[in-house]
Amino acid sequence: MTRYYFVMTTETDSRLAALLYRLVGLVRSREQATILNPVQWEALRYLHWANRFSASPKGATEYLGSTKGTVSQTLIALEKKGLIEKRQDAEDKRKIHLVLTPAGQELLTQDPQALLEEDLKSLPEDQRRLMEEAMENLLRVGLQRSGGKRFGFCRSCRHFREDAEEGAPYFCSLLGEPLAQMDADRICLEHDAA
Amino acid sequence: MTRYYFVMTTETDSRLAALLYRLVGLVRSREQATILNPVQWEALRYLHWANRFSASPKGATEYLGSTKGTVSQTLIALEKKGLIEKRQDAEDKRKIHLVLTPAGQELLTQDPQALLEEDLKSLPEDQRRLMEEAMENLLRVGLQRSGGKRFGFCRSCRHFREDAEEGAPYFCSLLGEPLAQMDADRICLEHDAA
DNA sequence: CTATTTTAGTTTCGAGTCGATACTTTAATG
DNA sequence: CATTAAAGTATCGACTCGAAACTAAAATAG
Numbered sequence: 001m002t003r004y005y006f007v008m009t010t011e012t013d014s015r016l017a018a019l020l021y022r023l024v025g026l027v028r029s030r031e032q033a034t035i036l037n038p039v040q041w042e043a044l045r046y047l048h049w050a051n052r053f054s055a056s057p058k059g060a061t062e063y064l065g066s067t068k069g070t071v072s073q074t075l076i077a078l079e080k081k082g083l084i085e086k087r088q089d090a091e092d093k094r095k096i097h098l099v100l101t102p103a104g105q106e107l108l109t110q111d112p113q114a115l116l117e118e119d120l121k122s123l124p125e126d127q128r129r130l131m132e133e134a135m136e137n138l139l140r141v142g143l144q145r146s147g148g149k150r151f152g153f154c155r156s157c158r159h160f161r162e163d164a165e166e167g168a169p170y171f172c173s174l175l176g177e178p179l180a181q182m183d184a185d186r187i188c189l190e191h192d193a194a
Numbered sequence: 195m196t197r198y199y200f201v202m203t204t205e206t207d208s209r210l211a212a213l214l215y216r217l218v219g220l221v222r223s224r225e226q227a228t229i230l231n232p233v234q235w236e237a238l239r240y241l242h243w244a245n246r247f248s249a250s251p252k253g254a255t256e257y258l259g260s261t262k263g264t265v266s267q268t269l270i271a272l273e274k275k276g277l278i279e280k281r282q283d284a285e286d287k288r289k290i291h292l293v294l295t296p297a298g299q300e301l302l303t304q305d306p307q308a309l310l311e312e313d314l315k316s317l318p319e320d321q322r323r324l325m326e327e328a329m330e331n332l333l334r335v336g337l338q339r340s341g342g343k344r345f346g347f348c349r350s351c352r353h354f355r356e357d358a359e360e361g362a363p364y365f366c367s368l369l370g371e372p373l374a375q376m377d378a379d380r381i382c383l384e385h386d387a388a
Numbered sequence: 389c390t391a392t393t394t395t396a397g398t399t400t401c402g403a404g405t406c407g408a409t410a411c412t413t414t415a416a417t418g
Numbered sequence: 419c420a421t422t423a424a425a426g427t428a429t430c431g432a433c434t435c436g437a438a439a440c441t442a443a444a445a446t447a448g
Contacts, residue, residue: 016329077403077404132213260436267433288395
C-alpha cells in the first residue's frame, strides 16, 4: 500500500495544527505496520517509563486518557502477544502490577517513534529548546482546558526524599515507601510538582 | 471520565517526540468526545479542503494514508450521519464526487482542531514561523522515508494556468479543465510542485 | 474491435479501539 | 459489621484497520 500525505504550503496562513497532525499521523502509520497498533505502542512505552507504583491498569488508563474497560482490553492484547505479564499485588489484592517481558523490552528497541525522535534531534539545539518550551506551554493550556492532570518523574515530586533508609537510596513521603534508583527516574502516577 | 496527561520535564533529555504525540492526543481525545471519531474528522476536513478533482473516495484514501476499503467504511459512516453526499461522475461512471451537506459544513465550525490552531496562533510570530519550517522539513524527511507523496494547493501546481477561458478564471493543463476560483485555493490530488 | 488489464469503489473478514454499562472482588470507611 | 469506594474484568454496538475478494467501468493491447 502506498501512502500519501498532504503538506500545506507556507503561502497560506499558518496551518501548523494540521502539520502537527500529519507528522504524528506519519508515525502512527508506521506503527500500524508493526505487530502493535498505535495505542498498544503507547501503552508499552508507558509501562517502560512507569515506576512500580504506576505500572498498573489504573496508571495506564490515566496515562492513555481512555477508560479502564478499553485499556483492560489493550492490556489483554499485549499479554496475549507475550509482551507484558500481570502480577497481583501482595498487599492489596485488587491491584495488578504490569511488567514487560524480555520480548516486550526487545520490541521497544524497534519503537517507530524513535525515528521521529532522531529527526527531531537533528534540529539545531536552540530551535529544539524553543519548540520544546512552546509544546509544553501548549500542552499545559490544553490540559487546563480539558481538566487533565500532569504526570511527572518521581525525582521531581514534592514527596521525593533523599533521606536514605537502609538499603534504599530514596524515599516517598506520600506512600511511605523506600525508592530504588530505578523508581526515581521513572514516571509516577502520584506525581505532585515540587 | 477524567483525563490525565503526562508532560515530560525538561530536566531529562529531549522528549520532544512524546510531547508532540501527547499534544495531538489531546486534540484526538477532544474529537473522540464528539459525534465523530478522529478519522472521521480528518476525512471531513479533507473533503472541505479538496477541490472538485480530489473530493472522492480515492482522494480521501490517499490523503488519509489508509486503504480504500477502510476509507469506504468511514465515508459510509459520514453519509449515514448526513454530513456528506455521494454523486456519480457524469463522464466516468466509476468515479464518485463527495460533497459536504449543510450539516457537514455546519459541523466543521465546531472543529476541535481549531482550539489547537488558536493556541498556536498565540505563539510569537517568529516562533511559529520557525516551528512551521521545522515541521515541514520533518514531514518531508518522514515522507521520503516512507515513500509518501505530497499534496498541495491547486494554485501552486505546475499545471496551473492563468489564461482564462470564457467563464472560468483559471485552467488546469494536466486535466484540460477550466478552474473556478474555488478550485484554485483547494487541495488537489494531482498536485505537482512548480 | 474485441480481449485483457487497470482503475474506482464496495464488501467481508478477524483483531482491536472506543465509550458505556454492568459486574466481581477486595479494601476502606461509617 | 454494613456500606461505600476502588481496581479490574466482561460485554455491547459502532467503528477502524489491513487484507483480500469482488463488481463495474474505462483504458489499453493485440
